[in-house]
Amino acid sequence: MEDYCKFLLEDFLASSFSTVKKIVEGVLAVKGQSLNRKVTLFQYVNGKKISVPFEDEQFYLRGSVEYANPQLTVEEVQGIIGIRMLAACANYYFEYGLHTPTQDDTAALLEALKKPPKGYIVPFLLNTDDVELNRYSMNPLKQSIIDSGQSAIPAANATTEGLKIDEAYTKKYTGSLISKKETDLISETLNSSGSSYLDFVDSIKYQQLPHLSKFFDMDLSLYSLRMPLSTLKAEDKNGLLHYIIRESNQDYASIEEAYKCMGRSMNKRTTLLTVPHSKKGYGSKRVARGKLHFENGKFHNATITYKTTALYPNGVDPKDIAIAVCDDKFNIAGEQLADYSFAEMPSSPQFFLYSMASPEDAAVWHGVGVFGSSQLLQSYANARNACQAGRLIKDLNQTYHLNTKVPLQFNLVPENLWRHPIHNNIDASIGSIENLSDLTHWGMKLEYLSAFK
Numbered sequence: 118m119e120d121y122c123k124f125l126l127e128d129f130l131a132s133s134f135s136t137v138k139k140i141v142e143g144v145l146a147v148k149g150q151s152l153n154r155k156v157t158l159f160q161y162v163n164g165k166k167i168s169v170p171f172e173d174e175q176f177y178l179r180g181s182v183e184y185a186n187p188q189l190t191v192e193e194v195q196g197i198i199g200i201r202m203l204a205a206c207a208n209y210y211f212e213y214g215l216h217t218p219t220q221d222d223t224a225a226l227l228e229a230l231k232k233p234p235k236g237y238i239v240p241f242l243l244n245t246d247d248v249e250l251n252r253y254s255m256n257p258l259k260q261s262i263i264d265s266g267q268s269a270i271p272a273a274n275a276t277t278e279g280l281k282i283d284e285a286y287t288k289k290y291t292g293s294l295i296s297k298k299e300t301d302l303i304s305e306t307l308n309s310s311g312s313s314y315l316d317f318v319d320s321i322k323y324q325q326l327p328h329l330s331k332f333f334d335m336d337l338s339l340y341s342l343r344m345p346l347s348t349l350k351a352e353d354k355n356g357l358l359h360y361i362i363r364e365s366n367q368d369y370a371s372i373e374e375a376y377k378c379m380g381r382s383m384n385k386r387t388t389l390l391t392v393p394h395s396k397k398g399y400g401s402k403r404v405a406r407g408k409l410h411f412e413n414g415k416f417h418n419a420t421i422t423y424k425t426t427a428l429y430p431n432g433v434d435p436k437d438i439a440i441a442v443c444d445d446k447f448n449i450a451g452e453q454l455a456d457y458s459f460a461e462m463p464s465s466p467q468f469f470l471y472s473m474a475s476p477e478d479a480a481v482w483h484g485v486g487v488f489g490s491s492q493l494l495q496s497y498a499n500a501r502n503a504c505q506a507g508r509l510i511k512d513l514n515q516t517y518h519l520n521t522k523v524p525l526q527f528n529l530v531p532e533n534l535w536r537h538p539i540h541n542n543i544d545a546s547i548g549s550i551e552n553l554s555d556l557t558h559w560g561m562k563l564e565y566l567s568a569f570k
Contacts, residue, residue, distance in 0.1 A: 121557050122230055122334040123223070128560035129202050130218045136527050136563045140207040140479055141215055143525045144176050144238060147478065153518045156476045158241050158340035161323035166316065169340055171239065178204050178240045179477035179524075180339070184272035184314070185252035187306075187321045188299045188546040191556060192483055194329060195535040197337050199563055200240040200481045203527065205229050208236030230335035241340040243475055246273035246315055246347050247465040249401050254439035255431040255544050257295050257303060259283045269423065269443035271400040271465060273346035275314035277307055293433045293540045296548030299325075315343060325547065332553050345471035349459040357474045357517045359457050362391050362466055364510040366454035369414045374509045378469060378499035380492065386410075389419060391454065391466040395445040399423045400465050404441045416451030432542030469496035473504070473513070479525035484543070485566065487531035494566070498523045526566040533562040 130137075156171045180200035182193045209226055210216075234240055250262045250272055258280045262268050265279035287300050302321060310317045319341065330337045349358050365375045373383050375390050389407035394400035404426040410417045423446070428439035453462050485491055503509035504521040513519045537545035538555040550556060 119554065120227075120334065121332065121554065123227055124557055125198065125333070125561045126202060126223060126226060126230070129563070130206070130223070132560065133563040134218060136203060136565050137206045137210055138215055139565045140178070140203065140238065140525060140527075141211045143479060144207065144211050147176065147520075148237070150174075152520055154476055156342075158239075158342050160338055160340050161320060162338075164320065164324070166319070176238045176478045177476045178207075178238055179243050179475060179480040180240065181243050181245070181483075182322060182341075183248065183252075184244060184246055184318050185248050185250065186255050186544075186546075187303050187318045188257070188295060188548065189322050189325045189329075190255075190544050191535040191537065191547055191550060192543040193322075194547050195529060195556070195559075195561070196481060196483055197242070197326075197339060198333065198335070199529055199561060200242075201230065201234065201335060201337060201339065202561060203481065203563060204234060204236070204238045204240035208238050211237060227334075233336050233338065239340065241342055243472075243477070244315075244319070244341055244343050245345070245468070246343045247271045247345055247400065247402065249403065249428060249439070249441055250275055250314065251428070251439045252403075253429045253431055253544060254437050255290075255294050256439075257282055257286050257290075257300060259286055259439070263440070263442055266398075266442075268439075269399045269401045269404050269426075269441035271346055271394070272314055272318070273343070273350075274394075274398060274400065274463075276312040277310060277314055277317050278312055280307060280314075290431075290433060292549050293537060293542065293545060294431060294549065295546050299546055299548040315347070329547065329553075342475065344475060345466055346463075348471075348474065349463075352459065354458050354460075357519070358466065358471055359459065360513075360517065361470050361473060361510055362464070363455060363457045365390050365470055366416060366451070366457070368416055368455070369411045371509070372409065372416065374503060375470070375500070378503055378509065379467075379496045380499075388467075389421070390470060391457075391464040393419075393421055393447075393449050393453075394463040394465070395421070395423050395443070395447065397423075397443070397445050399443040399445055400463070401426075401441050401443070402465055402467070403428055404443055410451075416455055418448050418450050419454075420446070420448050422446045432544040433540055467496075468493060469500045472497055473501065473510075473519065473521065477524050478520075479527065481527045481529065481563065482566070483529050484531040484534045485528045494526065498526075528564050528566050530562040530564050533559045535559050
């Protein structure tokens with residue numbers, strides 16, 4: 118049997134060793150600078166969610182998977198393998214010094230990849246829990262998500278009650294977006310899991326990893342972190358995310374600075390820096406329409422409208438566009454954001470703001486420039502630079518020991534993103550790939566995104 122781990126590792130070292138060099142240099146630049154960070158991640162072990170606290174200083178490498186689909190996609194699997202390999206290689210060359218890879222290095226790295234991740238560099242998955250349940254029209258529960266009234270609510274607030282496999286979906290997409298085995302796994306997990314939609318999805322993805330670990334001969338059970346809503350729920354009013362929301366919504370000047378980070382003007386003032394949830398439960402950032410009102414530089418109030426909106430299509434049928442069904446309109450006072458309490462007014466902050474509370478020192482994106490948004494990444498970098506310069510969310514480092522330096526940014530090279538060998542879609546479920554070996558010919562190629570500093 119072919120050694121797919123060795124094939125991918127050798128391709129990675131040949132094509133992407135510059136990313137290893139960059140992350141080792143990044144670690145050497147910050148090692149010894151104690152931020153007093155206390156980070157708690159989780160993973161599923163034998164079907165049970167286990168919290169893993171990190172008390173000592175570490176260098177965190179962030180990847181991601183989605184709550185918008187319970188099944189793992191080929192894109193997600195490539196991302197998991199990518200950060201696993203990058204972290205393992207960087208830990209190795211950090212320990213033994215940077216040098217041209219040798220056969221002995223490859224042999225040592227193959228052994229390291231068979232074992233759970235360990236070392237100063239910690240790879241983890243940031244799972245964004247404010248997403249809609251069927252954002253990309255690829256959730257096999259899609260019709261029941263609408264029927265249960267949950268198409269416009271954040272995943273963190275969703276329940277499994279009333280959800281079931283959509284037979285029209287499986288009939289249409291078996292072999293391209295889903296497989297029979299995955300459909301059965303989702304049904305079984307629905308019947309045996311509790312009411313939390315997040316636990317349900319994470320449980321399924323972690324159940325799929327052992328088979329993949331065995332095939333690729335590397336341990337893929339990474340740690341995870343849920344943000345932003347799970348974090349906000351766990352915080353009190355003095356927590357870091359509360360502070361970020363509060364400070365960015367203080368007045369005209371602070372909101373204008375945040376708008377500059379997004380490359381937007383204050384002419385229309387329709388973008389909400391954090392989207393208040395409707396009393397009916399709606400919380401989709403894609404769906405909500407806002408209007409900010411000011412009086413003499415003070416943030417007076419905001420009008421929020423939720424109305425039924427098209428989301429996004431899947432990669433197989435561009436006409437099959439997901440829908441978020443909702444209808445509500447309300448006002449909130451500016452003081453509710455300037456003196457923010459999630460317990461009193463739940464809301465979903467924009468990614469470029471809440472990602473500052475992620476412990477990441479480096480991140481791997483998926484196909485930025487073709488499949489991923491360069492604009493989102495630019496806003497993310499701009500916000501951190503504005504914080505460092507004291508223009509946005511002042512005193513983050515003094516008050517919360519937060520390093521606002523822009524993390525190192527890496528990217529799965531768009532031309533080499535894994536995809537379905539027949540349908541050519543990156544959102545194909547991993548179970549719909551008949552021969553996983555078909556994916557390996559794309560290799561494992563990462564690039565450093567030097568433009569985002």
